[in-house]
Amino acid sequence: MKLQIVSVLVAVALSEATNIKHRHADVAKRQNSSTSTVSASSSPVASGSSSSTAATASASATGAATSLTTTGPPASATWGTSFPPLSQISSGMPTEITQAAATTYTPGSMPTYYSAASPLPSPFVYSAATWPAQDKVPDPTSDEVQEWLKELDGFKIPDIDQTVDGTCGSSPAAAQNASARGWWTCGGWTRDTDITVCPGKKGDWGLSFDDGPGFYSTKLFNWLSEKNILATFFTVGSRVIERPDVLREEYMAGHEISVHTWSHPHLTTLTNAQIVAELGWTRKAIKEVLGVTPTTMRPPYGDIDDRVRAISLAMGMIPIIWTRTSSGFSFDTFDWEIPGGAVTSNQSLAQFNSILSNASSLQDGFIVLQHDLFGATVDMAVGYTLPAALSYSPPYNLLPIGQCNGIPYTNMYLESNVNSTFPYPTDSGVDVDGDGSTSSQSKSSSGSSSATKNAGSRQISSISSVSLLSAVAVAALWTAL
Ligand SMILES: *[C@@H]1O[C@H](CO)[C@@H](O)[C@H](O)[C@H]1NC(C)=O
Ligand SMILES: *[C@@H]1O[C@H](CO)[C@@H](O)[C@H](O)[C@H]1NC(C)=O
Ligand SMILES: *[C@@H]1O[C@H](CO)[C@@H](O)[C@H](O)[C@H]1NC(C)=O
Ligand SMILES: *[C@@H]1O[C@H](CO)[C@@H](O)[C@H](O)[C@H]1NC(C)=O
Numbered sequence: 001m002k003l004q005i006v007s008v009l010v011a012v013a014l015s016e017a018t019n020i021k022h023r024h025a026d027v028a029k030r031q032n033s034s035t036s037t038v039s040a041s042s043s044p045v046a047s048g049s050s051s052s053t054a055a056t057a058s059a060s061a062t063g064a065a066t067s068l069t070t071t072g073p074p075a076s077a078t079w080g081t082s083f084p085p086l087s088q089i090s091s092g093m094p095t096e097i098t099q100a101a102a103t104t105y106t107p108g109s110m111p112t113y114y115s116a117a118s119p120l121p122s123p124f125v126y127s128a129a130t131w132p133a134q135d136k137v138p139d140p141t142s143d144e145v146q147e148w149l150k151e152l153d154g155f156k157i158p159d160i161d162q163t164v165d166g167t168c169g170s171s172p173a174a175a176q177n178a179s180a181r182g183w184w185t186c187g188g189w190t191r192d193t194d195i196t197v198c199p200g201k202k203g204d205w206g207l208s209f210d211d212g213p214g215f216y217s218t219k220l221f222n223w224l225s226e227k228n229i230l231a232t233f234f235t236v237g238s239r240v241i242e243r244p245d246v247l248r249e250e251y252m253a254g255h256e257i258s259v260h261t262w263s264h265p266h267l268t269t270l271t272n273a274q275i276v277a278e279l280g281w282t283r284k285a286i287k288e289v290l291g292v293t294p295t296t297m298r299p300p301y302g303d304i305d306d307r308v309r310a311i312s313l314a315m316g317m318i319p320i321i322w323t324r325t326s327s328g329f330s331f332d333t334f335d336w337e338i339p340g341g342a343v344t345s346n347q348s349l350a351q352f353n354s355i356l357s358n359a360s361s362l363q364d365g366f367i368v369l370q371h372d373l374f375g376a377t378v379d380m381a382v383g384y385t386l387p388a389a390l391s392y393s394p395p396y397n398l399l400p401i402g403q404c405n406g407i408p409y410t411n412m413y414l415e416s417n418v419n420s421t422f423p424y425p426t427d428s429g430v431d432v433d434g435d436g437s438t439s440s441q442s443k444s445s446s447g448s449s450s451a452t453k454n455a456g457s458r459q460i461s462s463i464s465s466v467s468l469l470s471a472v473a474v475a476a477l478w479t480a481l
């Protein structure tokens with residue numbers, strides 16, 4: 001079973017790598033490097049006996065005998081709980097030794113920080129037969145997806161055609177109509193139902209990490225614990241089933257857990273049923289690991305339009321993006337472009353400093369995009385960006401996005417939610433602008449409807465989707481080999 005997963009992952013990783021190899025020779029370079037052994041201490045060794053069989057998910061190990069091998073320089077060139085000099089955080093950086101989740105929780109444990117919480121279920125046991133292949137859009141015709149599709153009944157899902165690859169450039173007709181579609185990726189169009197800031201709370205910093213739980217999430221977790229800081233984690237279903245203990249540790253400590261799809265696609269490129277599959281399987285993975293169902297989600301790349309939005313709301317999940325200023329400046333640290341080599345650590349830090357200076361002129365609090373999938377992104381956070389944020393004057397208030405929006409933990413999860421109008425009243429259509437009726441009104445944080453202008457203003461991120469594919473491919477390889 002393990003071999004099957006590994007080969008699927010390798011196939012996915014290799015095909016992704018093949019697609020983009022002209023841009024990302026680093027993927028090939030890593031594959032070419034001598035194989036080295038990485039400490040298996042990253043493995044989520046669960047407390048319950050049954051959970052050790054969860055090790056069938058590729059990154060999990062069943063004990064000392066298992067070592068995860070990966071390509072790249074020897075793991076001895078690592079920094080443990082510390083972090084490397086900025087100049088050494090790069091696409092070619094050495095593989096780091098990873099840390100295991102420190103605490104395992106027994107079934108029935110209750111989070112103590114919110115009322116009406118559900119007890120933790122039995123340790124998650126992975127079975128290949130019951131889950132879609134990792135890092136691929138799940139089969140939209142499965143029984144599960146057919147069942148979840150019924151959640152869309154009674155909702156008006158706009159009939160908007162799929163984009164080619166989620167970028168303005170590849171879908172010019174859609175880009176011309178980006179405002180009417182409420183397409184965020186193409187011009188920053190939002191609706192009132194989107195969470196994009198910490199409203200009215202100047203100085204609040206909605207801290208978010210996407211794409212985990214990964215090998216290095218525990219390093220970040222430990223750092224945040226030391227500083228007494230909580231964040232929102234937008235988790236990928238394919239990673240959740242690999243590292244259930246890491247997710248449990250985050251959730252039990254009070255971090256907010258949200259949905260970030262199963263395979264990290266551009267959601268506007270998918271059919272309705274595929275979108276339901278991406279969100280549904282991730283929601284199910286989180287539910288099986290934590291016993292709760294998030295009432296929020298984040299679209300990968302911020303790629304959302306009114307169709308994706310309506311499906312997400314119909315499934316009970318409020319979209320959360322990150323802040324984009326009225327001049328079109330996006331609060332994306334570009335940390336995730338470092339592993340693929342598209343951005344250097346210096347450039348990412350410079351972008352972060354621009355975020356800090358842009359933030360100081362906002363009246364609202366803001367939401368910043370960071371990632372916990374790679375050593376490079378976690379090192380940037382714990383070594384550079386978060387310390388800078390903490391020592392900034394006046395100091396920022398780093399906290400989870402639900403909290404900075406005044407949403408109690410209780411309402412962040414379906415099982416304990418007591419607000420009948422959150423995420424959405426289920427007895428009427430989808431009211432994308434929150435005025436009580438279905439509406440086509442739109443607003444753009446850019447203040448301009450010019451798709452051309454907006455396409456031009458996001459030059460750094462124009463290469464981003466490709467490089468994240470490469471990043472995900474590399475991660476899958478590391479995970480698989
Ligand atoms: C891979 O290794 C071979 C043999 O050492 C070498 O000829 C080739 O150039 C390498 N390829 C890359 C992409 O580094
Ligand atoms: C633009 O989008 C709106 C909303 O989806 C749709 O009603 C309209 O037909 C679209 N117009 C064009 C020219 O595609
Ligand atoms: C990154 O910035 C540091 C400090 O400003 C500088 O010394 C270093 O040369 C820069 N590295 C690169 C690769 O630009
Ligand atoms: C926001 O950042 C951009 C990019 O660095 C910069 O050009 C702009 O001046 C900044 N705006 C503010 C208000 O700081």
Ligand SMILES: *[C@@H]1O[C@H](CO)[C@@H](O)[C@H](O)[C@H]1NC(C)=O
Binds near residue numbers: 419420421422423424
């Ligand atoms: C319930 O949620 C809505 C948003 O859907 C919010 O406006 C309202 O303040 C919430 N009510 C309570 C009591 O939290």
